[in-house]
Amino acid sequence: MPVNGIQVCVETFGEPTEPPLLLLAGEANSMDWWDDEFCRRLAAGGRFVIRYDQRDTGRSTRFPAGVPGYSGTDLMNDALGVLDALGVPAAHLVGLSLGGALGMRIAVRHPERVLSLTLMSTTAGTGEPDLPLTPGRTTTAVRARPAVDWSNRKAAVAGLIAEIRARGGPFTADEPQLRRLAERVFDRSGDLAAARDNHRLAGYGPPVRDRLAAITVPTVVLHGTLDEHFPAEHPRELARAIPGARLVWLEGVGHEFPPRAVWDRVLAEILT
Template sequence: MPVNGIHMCVETFGEPIDPPLLLLAADASSMDWWDDEFCRRLAAGRRFVIRYDHRDTGRSTSYPAGALAYSGADLMCDAVGVLDALRVPAAHLVGFSLGGALAQRIAVHHPSRVLSLTLMSTSVDGEAPGDAPLTLGGPVAVSAGTVTAGVRTVEAPPATDETDWSNRRSAVARMVDEVRARGGPFTPEEPHLRRLAERVFDRSADLAATRLNHRLAGYGPPVRDLLGGIDTPTVVLHGTLDRQIAPGHPQALARCIPGARLVWLDGVGHEPPPRAVWAQVLTEILALAA
């Protein structure tokens, strides 16, 4: 569908008469990373579920590597534009990683469009107080009062990306390795991840360009000092084994947004919610999006 002068690929689940719920994916991630069955279960809870490909991912408009004609602020506006195109005045926002950062910015700059916020595996701007950097393959220290599950040892992909992203086998193998490196004991098994990565590859125009361009686009202007003005119901969900965004970040985020609750997902890494915690995550989302 046309959105902000570009083409955006959008998919919906459920009935438009139900409360709308917009899913915002991570950076360089198409809608495919929101599991089909997860979306159907949200819709079964009488929600009108909307997922979409960010620009430069999936079937949405793509750009040559390094020649992006957009910024992180445009990615935020695209999400609002999807709601406009579907004639949805306001929605419950569920954002993972970059999607959570975009959801924060929508709540700050377009508060009338937001009914609630579910912020998953995301962060406030900048460094969280007291947080030491964490490496992809190492253990994570979780704050007091949480349960620490065992860390599955997975070798992280090399920092220098020599992947041939135009080659299906090479690209799929790299995506699977990255998901497993960021995940935990509940991360789906390799056959499932491989099928998902194959679907992502088949629906993408140029994965190398996507990854570079989204890095260059960034998140948009900082909003940390503006989060105190958010008055929408908010829950922050964060995995106890997230080795990409350390635990001080969700703690700081929950402190910045008035009334926000922080809920730990035990044994979960930096990944869209694995099936093992669907019951917990679905309960939190549906309760907030009532």
């Protein structure tokens, strides 16, 4: 679909007559990371589910690696552009990590477009993905990434699997399932290196920490107890900053898309 002067690949589940729900993926993640069955179960819960490839991921328009030519604000506007292209005036927003940051910014700057907010594995911090951690803390999840040739299918698939495992927990999918997902991500991606470099360079957009108190829609903060990327102080602060926000801990979950073992809990919280 044409969105903000680029092409964005969009997929929907369920009936357009149901309340719309927009899934916002994390940094450098295509829509494949939102599991197909997870999306179908959301739709079965009475939602018109929308997922899309952010620019530089999947089949959406890509830019030269290291030279994105866009900002975190553009990523936010793309989310709104997807809703506009589908004729959706407002939606339930579900965002993970970078996607959560985008959801917060939409709720602050365009409150009329948001029906509810689900923030997963994210932070009310400065917007820099590796900076808001406790001073002096170094975790496995945020140490320097090993060099990977993202243009090589075998190396890229192995690199993706290693990252998922490093950030996951006991419920993270097994090797065969992770391999199928990583292969699908690679095969649908025009340039994995571009996505990984460019989203990090684009950032999350201007900080909104001081404006979170203006959010009035129902908000739930879902956070894994094993998330080392954004440790426990981050979801606690986020839940305090947004009036009426509920903090729900996902036991045994790391910094990852919801593993199947916690789907019942996550789906119930999103659909409440």
